[in-house]
Structure formats: structure tokens, C-alpha cells
Amino acid sequence: xxxxxxxxxxxxxxxxxxxxxxxxxxxxxxxxxxxxxxxxxxxxxxxxxxxxxxxxxxxxxxxxxxxxxxxxxxxxxxxxxxxxxxxxxxxxxxxxxxxxxxxxxxxxxxxxxxxxxxxxxxxxxxxxxxxxxxxxxxxxxxxxxxxxxxxxxxxxxxxxxxxxxxxxxxxxxxxxxxxxxxxxxxxxxxxxxxxxxxxxxxxxxxxxxxxxxxxxxxxxxxxxxxxxxxxxxxxxxxxxxxxxxxxxxxxxxxxxxxxxxxxxxxxxxxxxxxxxxxxxxxxxxxxxxxxxxxxxxxxxxxxxxxxxxxxxxxxxxxxxxxxxxxxxxxxxxxxxxxxxxxxxxxxxxxxxxxxxxxxxxxxxxxxxxxxxxxxxxxxxxxxxxxxxxxxxxxxxxxxxxxxxxxxxxxxxxxxxxxx
Numbered sequence: 001x002x003x004x005x006x007x008x009x010x011x012x013x014x015x016x017x018x019x020x021x022x023x024x025x026x027x028x029x030x031x032x033x034x035x036x037x038x039x040x041x042x043x044x045x046x047x048x049x050x051x052x053x054x055x056x057x058x059x060x061x062x063x064x065x066x067x068x069x070x071x072x073x074x075x076x077x078x079x080x081x082x083x084x085x086x087x088x089x090x091x092x093x094x095x096x097x098x099x100x101x102x103x104x105x106x107x108x109x110x111x112x113x114x115x116x117x118x119x120x121x122x123x124x125x126x127x128x129x130x131x132x133x134x135x136x137x138x139x140x141x142x143x144x145x146x147x148x149x150x151x152x153x154x155x156x157x158x159x160x161x162x163x164x165x166x167x168x169x170x171x172x173x174x175x176x177x178x179x180x181x182x183x184x185x186x187x188x189x190x191x192x193x194x195x196x197x198x199x200x201x202x203x204x205x206x207x208x209x210x211x212x213x214x215x216x217x218x219x220x221x222x223x224x225x226x227x228x229x230x231x232x233x234x235x236x237x238x239x240x241x242x243x244x245x246x247x248x249x250x251x252x253x254x255x256x257x258x259x260x261x262x263x264x265x266x267x268x269x270x271x272x273x274x275x276x277x278x279x280x281x282x283x284x285x286x287x288x289x290x291x292x293x294x295x296x297x298x299x300x301x302x303x304x305x306x307x308x309x310x311x312x313x314x315x316x317x318x319x320x321x322x323x324x325x326x327x328x329x330x331x332x333x334x335x336x337x338x339x340x341x342x343x344x345x346x347x348x349x350x351x352x353x354x355x356x357x358x359x360x361x362x363x364x365x366x367x368x369x370x371x372x373x374x375x376x377x378x379x380x381x382x383x384x385x386x387x388x389x390x391x392x393x394x395x396x397x398x399x400x401x402x403x404x405x406x407x408x409x410x411x412x413x414x415x416x417x418x419x
Contacts, residue, residue, distance in 0.1 A: 137410075
């Protein structure tokens with residue numbers, strides 16, 4: 001189970017300050033635990049049984065099994081919240097036991113789209129167009145070119161059998177499915193895209209890739225039970241939310257999510273979207289960035305250590321080894337004999353601990369202890385950060401569920417395209 005530890009050599013936030021901030025936010029926590037009427041159209045994720053209960057899991061597993069039996073690849077057509085959660089788990093944990101997952105609907109680059117189409121050559125595949133609002137340009141345009149590609153490869157009946165759409169009931173996407181005979185599955189109307197990991201949106205692609213979605217949901221349920229039971233004085237999500245808002249008030253306006261495991265590469269993108277889209281409004285918000293260490297210590301490490309004091313770091317600290325690899329002596333004079341017979345897990349761990357020690361002298365460092373890198377812990381992380389984002393947004397004084405600023409560029413884009 002997740003836990004938080006703070007490393008801050010300058011003690012910028014004292015335990016007394018944090019305790020008071022958590023106490024002050026107790027009413028926010030109580031409202032979040034109960035669910036708020038004003039957010040009723042956005043809180044379908046609070047109770048995992050609503051969209052990830054046994055009934056839904058059986059449906060998802062059956063559909064995923066059908067896809068795996070007929071396909072080498074599965075094309076996930078989606079952008080932002082419609083693909084980030086699934087991709088973060090698939091890219092971290094997929095072991096080849098399921099279909100290859102290919103991503104579309106997240107770019108308008110012809111080079112990238114042609115590369116995606118070439119990757120499907122010689123493969124049998126199914127596609128899943130995920131779109132809560134079937135007006136978004138990236139998935140809508142990718143869906144068109146993939147339908148065209150399928151029409152060249154399969155009969156109309158077979159292409160229809162291989163086409164899945166995840167959308168809202170009553171939408172134009174559902175109408176298209178009914179007209180063309182595509183399989184339609186629900187995108188919850190009361191769950192925003194960035195909160196949709198525990199629904200058809202995230203779980204179907206994961207299941208197709210061979211991920212144990214029941215373990216993931218169990219992990220999320222365990223975290224939900226914990227966060228709904230803990231009071232303000234000990235609540236893990238409230239502690240994190242209060243800390244980040246205290247740092248923000250002290251001038252630390254950027255948060256870097258960092259880890260020493262590249263398996264978190266796509267999870268970082270999910271986290272950046274969650275907090276960026278949820279909190280960046282009304283002229284407020286902590287700007288979310290991500291660091292993949294140790295590589296980026298050789299890219300932004302200098303700035304982190306000696307640059308302007310703008311940010312604090314949250315480290316995902318994986319406690320159980322993800323793998324092992326020993327460096328053996330080879331008798332050659334390369335001056336790396338100090339590594340003889342050492343495990344890369346221990347070497348990576350030494351780099352992690354050294355970085356935290358160095359950085360915590362410059363900026364606050366929050367260590368989120370993650371027991372292991374597996375489906376259950378990904379489920380815990382999804383629910384923890386979603387709930388913490390809700391609390392943090394409320395502390396900040398903004399609506400953590402809307403995203404009015406996302407629409408600004410779309411008007412100009414649609415005008416340029418003649419819509």
C-alpha cells in the first residue's frame with residue numbers, strides 16, 4: 001500500500017503547518033468522501049463498482065477475449081484521457097500474452113499516421129474509437145482513415161465485426177454504430193476522460209493487451225476504501241494535496257513527478273494531464289512536469305540543482321525490485337571495477353537515494369512509496385492521484401472536473417478547416 005515520506009533539508013513546511021492545513025481541509029475531505037451534488041455529473045469514478053464492478057469486468061473480459069482470438073493487433077483510437085491510462089499500464093506491464101496495442105487518434109501528423117498504418121500491414125486487427133464527445137478532431141480523423149484501411153482488407157461485414165466504439169449513449173457515435181453494425185460500449189457520462197481508468201475506456205485495451213484488470217481494480221478498490229475511511233488527521237491523499245498547496249503558496253509553482261523506472265514513462269503523461277487539466281484554470285494551478293531518471297539528470301539536472309527555486313519533486317519510489325542484472329568482472333582495465341558483482345537494482349537504488357539527498361537540499365522532495373510495479377499498484381496509484389487531485393483542486397478553490405480552456409484553440413482550428 002502507498003505511503004508518503006518527505007525529504008526537505010530546509011524544512012520549508014513544518015509538521016505543525018501540515019497538520020493545521022489538513023485540519024483546515026477536513027470539510028473538503030468529508031464532502032469528497034460523501035460525494036458532492038455539484039459534481040454529480042463528474043464523480044462516477046468515486047465508487048469503482050459503478051463502472052468497474054463484476055458485471056462490467058465480465059463484459060470487458062469477454063469482449064477482450066473475442067478480440068484476442070481474431071487479431072494480432074488492436075488499435076486504440078483516442079487522445080488524452082481516452083488513451084493515457086490504458087497506455088500507461090500497457091507500456092509498463094504488457095508481456096506479449098495479449099494483442100499488440102497500436103495507438104492512433106492522438107496526432108494530426110501525416111508522418112505519424114502513415115507510420116501507424118504501415119505497422120498494421122500483414123496483421124489482423126480490431127479498432128476501438130474512444131470518444132466521449134465525438135467531435136474531437138484527432139480521434140475522428142484517425143477513425144476515418146482506419147475505416148478506409150479496413151474496407152480495403154476486409155468485407156463490410158468483417159470490418160464491422162472488428163470495429164468497436166466506446167462512446168456516450170445517445171451520441172452521434174452511437175448512431176454511427178447502429179447504422180454500420182459496429183460494437184458499441186459505454187463511455188460513462190458521469191466520468192471525465194482523465195478520470196476514466198476504471199471503466200471500459202481504460203480497462204478494455206488493458207485486457208486486450210493481457211493485463212490482469214481484476215488485480216488493477218482490486219488495487220484501486222483497496223485505495224478507495226482506505227481514502228474513504230481515513231480521517232483528516234491521517235488521510236494519505238489529503239496529506240499530499242495539502243503539502244502541494246503549501247509548497248505552492250511558498251512560491252514552488254511547478255511539481256515534477258520523477259522516478260528511476262522507465263516503466264512509468266506513460267504514467268507520467270497520464271499524471272501530467274490529470275493535474276494540468278484539472279488545476280490549470282482561473283489563473284491558478286501548480287504546473288505539472290515529469291522527469292525520467294537517471295537519463296534526465298544529464299539533461300535538466302543542472303537546472304534542478306542550481307537553477308531558479310520554482311519546483312518541488314514528487315518521487316515514485318518503487319520498493320520491490322522490478323528485475324535483476326549483475327555486472328560481472330571481465331578482467332579489462334576500464335576503471336569500473338567498483339561495480340563488479342553488483343546488481344543494477346542496487347546501482348539504480350544508489351542513484352535514486354543520492355538524487356533525493358542532493359535535491360532535497362534545494363527543494364522539497366515528496367517520496368510516494370510504491371510497493372511494487374504491478375497491476376494492483378497501478379490501480380492504487382490511479383485512485384490515489386484522482387482523489388488527491390479532487391482534494392487539491394478544492395483546496396486551491398477551482399473546479400477540478402471541468403476544462404474550459406481546452407476549447408479555446410478548437411474554435412480557431414475549426415474555423416481554419418471550414419467547419
